[in-house]
Amino acid sequence: MNEGVLYPSKDPIAKLRQEMKLRGLSQKTVKSYAQYISQCLSFANRGPLEIRTVDVRAFLEHLADRGCSPSTLNTAYSALRFYFGTILHRGFFTGIPRAKKAHALPVVLSKNEVRQMIGIMDNPKHRCMLQLLYGTGMRVGELVRLRMGDVDFERGLIIVKYGKGAKDRLVMLPAAVHATLVNQRRLKTLNDFLFTNGRGGRLTEKTIQKVVQQAARKACVEKVVTPHTLRHSFATHLLEQGTDIRYVQELLGHSSVKTTQIYTHVTSTHIAHLASPLDV
Structure with missing residues (x-):
C-alpha cells in the first residue's frame, strides 16, 4: 500500500486522525486521543518510531502523579495503545498495566x-x-x-x-x-x-x-x-x-x-x- 496516499501528511497526529476517521470514531474521542499522544511525544522528546516502553510508562506515571483519575489514565492508555500498537504496530504494551478503576457510586438527586x-x-x-x-x-x-x-x-x-x-x-x-x-x-x-x-x-x-x-x-x-x-x-x-x-x-x-x-x-x-x- 502506498503510505503517501493513506497518510498525506508527515504529522504523526494527522495519521491518527485519519485512522480514527476511517473507524467512524467521534470527534470528541479523536480530540482526546490526539491530545494524549501529543503530550506523550512532547514528554518523551522522541519521535513516534523512537519512543520506548519506558517512555510510555513514565508518561502514564507522570499523569498519575498529577492526580489524574483512573478513568483519565485509562483513556490515555487506550489512546497510546491505539496509536503505537494499532497504527504503528509496536507491540510493547504487554508490560504496561491499566489503572484500576475506582468504584465510586454516582451522585443521585432526590x-x-x-x-x-x-x-x-x-x-x-x-x-x-x-x-x-x-x-x-x-x-x-x-x-x-x-x-x-x-x-x-x-x-x-x-x-x-x-x-x-x-x-x-x-x-x-x-x-x-x-x-x-x-x-x-x-x-x-x-x-x-x-x-x-x-x-x-x-x-x-x-x-x-x-x-x-x-x-x-x-x-x-x-x-x-x-x-x-x-x-x-x-x-x-x-x-x-x-x-x-x-x-x-x-x-x-x-x-x-x-x-x-x-x-x-x-x-x-x-x-x-x-x-x-x-x-x-
Missing part, C-alpha cells in the same frame, strides 16, 4: 431536588433542557445534537441519534415537555437543532453544564451537580419505581447490563424501610 431545580428556572428554554436531561436520561452531548425532526410526537418518542458508540436509540417523550416542543415545532424546520444560541448555532455542552449548575445553586442543592447527575437520577428513580433493569439499560444506551447495575447500589427503596439498630 425527586424533590430535581423538581426544585426545574421549578426555579424562569427561562423556558433552560427549564426544558433540565426536563429533557432528567426525563429521558440523555447525555449532554446527545442533547446538544438533538434536532426538531428527532422528536416523534405521534409515537411519544425521541430518537437519540449517534449516541455513544455511534448507536441510535429511542427514549420516551415526557408529557411535561410536549407542549413546549410543539410550540418549537412551529418555529423550526425538522433539521434545526432544538436548542440554539443567540446566533442560531448549536449550543455547546459547556453552556448546558452552566445552566444545570445555575439551577442547582438557585435551588440550594448541596451536591455536586452536572448534566450527568440528572442522567444518574433518571436511571435510579426508574429502578426505584420497579422498572426492569433491561429497559433501563436500553433507555440509557448501555451495551452491557453490567454498566446499568451500578444504579442498583444507589436505589434507596429497600434501605429506607430498614431500621438502624440505634433506633430500635
